[in-house]
Amino acid sequence: MPIDLTFTGARWLSPHGLRGGPLAISGGLVGAAAGGRPVDVSGKLILPGIVDLHGDGFERHLAPRRGAMTDLAAGLVSAEAELAANGITTAVLAQFYSWEGGLRSPEFARRMLAALARVRPQLDTDLQVQLRLETHMIDDFRTVLGLLAEHDIRYVAFNDHLPHDRLASGRAIPRLTGTALKSGRSPEAHLALMQALHARSAEVPAALDAVCADLRRRDIRYASHDDASAEDRAIWAARGAAISEFPETREAAQAARDRGQPVVLGAPNVVRGASHKGKVSARALVEDGLCTALASDYHYPAPRNAVWQLVDLGQRDLAQAWALISSGPAQVLGLTDRGTLAPGQRADLVVLDATTRRVEATLCAGVFTHLAGETARRLVTA
The missing domain is CATH 3.20.20.140 (Metal-dependent hydrolases)
Structure with a gap:
């Protein structure tokens, strides 16, 4: 089932380039505004699936x-x-x-x-x-x-x-x-x-x-x-x-x-x-x-x-x-x-460690299909 949460602290790839600020997902879609449980993923990159x-x-x-x-x-x-x-x-x-x-x-x-x-x-x-x-x-x-x-x-x-x-x-x-x-x-x-x-x-x-x-x-x-x-x-x-x-x-x-x-x-x-x-x-x-x-x-x-x-x-x-x-x-x-992290698009995305470039999380239509590393630990303790 899709989850509602807001990623904070990461840089994420918008249709206009890399940016900071929160990235919300809700109902399996990329949200237009922050909402849902916040998860700090500082030091990570969030990119389209x-x-x-x-x-x-x-x-x-x-x-x-x-x-x-x-x-x-x-x-x-x-x-x-x-x-x-x-x-x-x-x-x-x-x-x-x-x-x-x-x-x-x-x-x-x-x-x-x-x-x-x-x-x-x-x-x-x-x-x-x-x-x-x-x-x-x-x-x-x-x-x-x-x-x-x-x-x-x-x-x-x-x-x-x-x-x-x-x-x-x-x-x-x-x-x-x-x-x-x-x-x-x-x-x-x-x-x-x-x-x-x-x-x-x-x-x-x-x-x-x-x-x-x-x-x-x-x-x-x-x-x-x-x-x-x-x-x-x-x-x-x-x-x-x-x-x-x-x-x-x-x-x-x-x-x-x-x-x-x-x-x-x-x-x-x-x-x-x-x-x-x-x-x-x-x-x-x-x-x-x-x-x-x-x-x-x-x-x-x-x-x-x-x-x-x-x-x-x-x-x-x-x-x-x-x-x-x-x-x-x-x-x-x-x-x-x-294909993009624009509001209303499917919440298909990947969370990478910005230093190691390891895939730490993958979401498909707002559902986690892969979760590992520090992102997993932060999500569990958030």
Whole structure:
């Protein structure tokens, strides 16, 4: 149940920058005036809750070892605890629907979505879903539309992980045996499936045009993933995919921004200072203003760590950097009720120690989802 209280003594990030003075929350919303029980959090920073619009770190909780986790609901509860401990108040779980099998298989996607439906009423973090659909699974597109409706999924990203160059030339596929084992197939069967999907490449553009038209009619957001060029971005923009997720080149990111379209980059790339796959540096794209939002990708601490990297390097001040993980992603997702600490917004916020930058409290719609350290002690004794 939401609590009514007023934080005092902290600096907090208003829509107009860092300020002092009290910050009230009441009825699950940011209040316009002080009220409720006062809690002194001197020495702390209060920032808008993190909106993570693409993260697959939850997979570690669902399957720490292949075949070891049978209760996916328990894994999702554990994942929510990690999200909250990292200041994330809205989390878009990026679930594959892919020929790759294993955790990325259609069967696992259905299991995960069913488990989320069961456990979601018990959780306070806003858990949403992005379905990551492989472009060449054209025979599954009708089924996927039904799955989106059944689970009220409002966000789709299109991926293509087929090694087309190698399949076209008949060259060996790197790590074929390992990926086949993860999929539950023999290497021969896994290769045959990839070859069959690749052979239908000529059918894919028309199938994508049709399914994207369906998504538009259903008012579902959809993104391209790993745009490699301005031409890639133009093709997807023509299909109505306004979001460019993790573009691989500066050219692709620039093409999106030239169209006024949002660019989502991976926060781990910013923390590393470079792509682990040798693609364009997200940190450089942020510096050049070619980023709308940062996402956790595979590591939930990465969004806030990326912010501090940008601040410490002098690339952005705190308000500008934090917007990349709060108001920026909220706008991409069309979530107008969160992302800032303005009166009337959801009381989604994170309390950080100003010196250590440790997350000491996370609130989602005025409910504590994480509480630790000195802030916990002050709250108990207030």
